[in-house]
Amino acid sequence: MAAEQEIAKNFEKENPDIKIDIELTPVAQYFVKLDAASAGGVSPDIFWINMPYFIQYAKNGLLAPLNDDISKSNLDLNNIVASSVKAYQYNGQQLAIPRDVDSIAVWYNKKLFDEAKVSYPTSDWNWDQLKEKASQLKAGLKNGAFPLVMDLSNDGQDSYLNLLYQKGNNVVPVDGKPTDIANDKSIWVYQQLQEMMKSGQLPTAQQMSEVKTENIFQSNRAAMAYAGSWLAAPFAANDLINTHIGVVLMPKIDRQSGVAHSIGFAMSAKSTHHAEAWRYIQFMSSQTSQEILATTVIPANKTAAKAWAANIKNVDVSPYIETLEFTKAYPTAGTNTPKWQNMWIASLKRIFLGADAKKEMDKSVEKISRVMEK
Structure with missing residues (x-):
C-alpha cells in the first residue's frame, strides 16, 4: 500500500x-x-x-x-x-x-548440507542431480530434517507446474491439441514425486498438509525448498537462517523452464x-x-x-x-480456470496420497478438458 x-x-x-x-x-x-x-x-x-x-x-x-x-x-x-x-x-x-x-527458485540450507557432507547445489544442475543430493541428504541428515520440501497441496505454481513445463508439457491446450496433463511425460512427473515421497526425499502429502513449506525451511528443518519470489524477502530477513542459506535456479529436466x-x-x-x-x-x-x-x-x-x-x-x-x-x-484456459484447476488439484491430491497416477488422470482428464474448452 x-x-x-x-x-x-x-x-x-x-x-x-x-x-x-x-x-x-x-x-x-x-x-x-x-x-x-x-x-x-x-x-x-x-x-x-x-x-x-x-x-x-x-x-x-x-x-x-x-x-x-x-x-x-x-x-x-x-x-x-x-x-x-x-x-x-x-x-x-x-x-x-x-x-x-512472480518466479520460482530453489533455496538451500548450508548448515544442513555441511552436516550431511553434501556439496551445495549450483544453478547449472539438473533433476537427476537434485535427486542424488536429496538421497545423500536423506542418509546424512539427523533430527528428522527433510532433504527437500515443495508445496504440492495447491495450484502447483511453486512445485509441479514447473516440473511439467521443464518436461516439455503444455498444461493449456495449444493449436487444437488436447491438454498434456495426462500424457506420458506428465505421468512421469507425478510418479517422480510419488517415488520421492516414498523414499523420504520429500515429506509425505500428509506431512505437508500439516505444516507450510516456508515454515519448515525457516525452522532449519529442510535442506532444500522450492519457493516463490514472494518468500525471498522473509527468508533473507530471518535471523534464524539468513547467515547460512542460498538460492539457485530450479534444476533442469528436459529444458530450462518454469512458471511465472x-x-x-x-x-x-x-x-x-x-x-x-x-x-x-x-x-x-x-x-x-x-x-x-x-x-x-x-x-x-x-x-x-x-x-x-x-x-x-x-x-x-x-x-x-x-x-x-x-x-x-501461469496456465489458464476457458472462462473458468479456477473450476478446472480445482478438479485437477483434487486428482493430484489422490495421486500424491498414493493413487495410481495414470489411472487417476485417465479417469479425470476428459472432464477437466471440457471445462478448459468452455
Missing part, C-alpha cells in the same frame, strides 16, 4: 487535474467485489486482474483495449517480461499491462475517464514507478526488476530474475 500511495502521489504532482483514489480490498474478497461491480457496470476505472480471471473478463468485454494507447505512447512492451505481456492478450488486443511478476504469474493493470471498458486512466497506467508502468514497486515485489519491467534483487540483503536472489528469461505464463 505504501508503494502504491507513493506512486499515486508522484502522479498527482505531475497531473494536478487528476485525483487518484486507491481502494484496498482483502484478497479473499477481491474478485467477489470486482465481479459484482463489473456486472453492475460500476467497476473502478483501473483495477488489477490476474491470469486465472483474465479470459473470463476479456470474453465478457469488461476490459478496455489498449493497443491504440500503447502505439501513441512511449511504453515499450519489449522491456516487460514477455510471458506476462502475452498472457494479457486476447483477440489481438493488449487488455492489461503487467504490473509485477503476474498481476496486470486493466482499464474498465465502461470507464468514462479513458484518457486519464491510460495516463495513470502508463505512469505506473514507467521505470521510475516500477522501481518504487521493487521494494515489495518483482516489477514486470525487466530493468526495474533488478532493483528488487538489489533491495534484498544478506542473500543473492538474482536467480529469481534470471528465471524470467525462460518462464512460461
Whole structure:
C-alpha cells in the first residue's frame, strides 16, 4: 500500500487535474467485489486482474483495449517480461499491462548440507542431480530434517507446474491439441514425486498438509525448498537462517523452464475517464514507478526488476530474475480456470496420497478438458 500511495502521489504532482483514489480490498474478497461491480457496470476505472480471471473478463468485454494507447505512447512492451505481456492478450488486443511478476527458485540450507557432507547445489544442475543430493541428504541428515520440501497441496505454481513445463508439457491446450496433463511425460512427473515421497526425499502429502513449506525451511528443518519470489524477502530477513542459506535456479529436466504469474493493470471498458486512466497506467508502468514497486515485489519491467534483487540483503536472489528469461505464463484456459484447476488439484491430491497416477488422470482428464474448452 505504501508503494502504491507513493506512486499515486508522484502522479498527482505531475497531473494536478487528476485525483487518484486507491481502494484496498482483502484478497479473499477481491474478485467477489470486482465481479459484482463489473456486472453492475460500476467497476473502478483501473483495477488489477490476474491470469486465472483474465479470459473470463476479456470474453465478457469488461476490459478496455489498449493497443491504440500503447502505439501513441512511449511504453515499450519489449522491456516487460514477455510471458506476462502475452498472457494479457486476447483477440489481438493488449487488455492489461503487467504490473509485477512472480518466479520460482530453489533455496538451500548450508548448515544442513555441511552436516550431511553434501556439496551445495549450483544453478547449472539438473533433476537427476537434485535427486542424488536429496538421497545423500536423506542418509546424512539427523533430527528428522527433510532433504527437500515443495508445496504440492495447491495450484502447483511453486512445485509441479514447473516440473511439467521443464518436461516439455503444455498444461493449456495449444493449436487444437488436447491438454498434456495426462500424457506420458506428465505421468512421469507425478510418479517422480510419488517415488520421492516414498523414499523420504520429500515429506509425505500428509506431512505437508500439516505444516507450510516456508515454515519448515525457516525452522532449519529442510535442506532444500522450492519457493516463490514472494518468500525471498522473509527468508533473507530471518535471523534464524539468513547467515547460512542460498538460492539457485530450479534444476533442469528436459529444458530450462518454469512458471511465472503476474498481476496486470486493466482499464474498465465502461470507464468514462479513458484518457486519464491510460495516463495513470502508463505512469505506473514507467521505470521510475516500477522501481518504487521493487521494494515489495518483482516489477514486470525487466530493468526495474533488478532493483528488487538489489533491495534484498544478506542473500543473492538474482536467480529469481534470471528465471524470467525462460518462464512460461501461469496456465489458464476457458472462462473458468479456477473450476478446472480445482478438479485437477483434487486428482493430484489422490495421486500424491498414493493413487495410481495414470489411472487417476485417465479417469479425470476428459472432464477437466471440457471445462478448459468452455
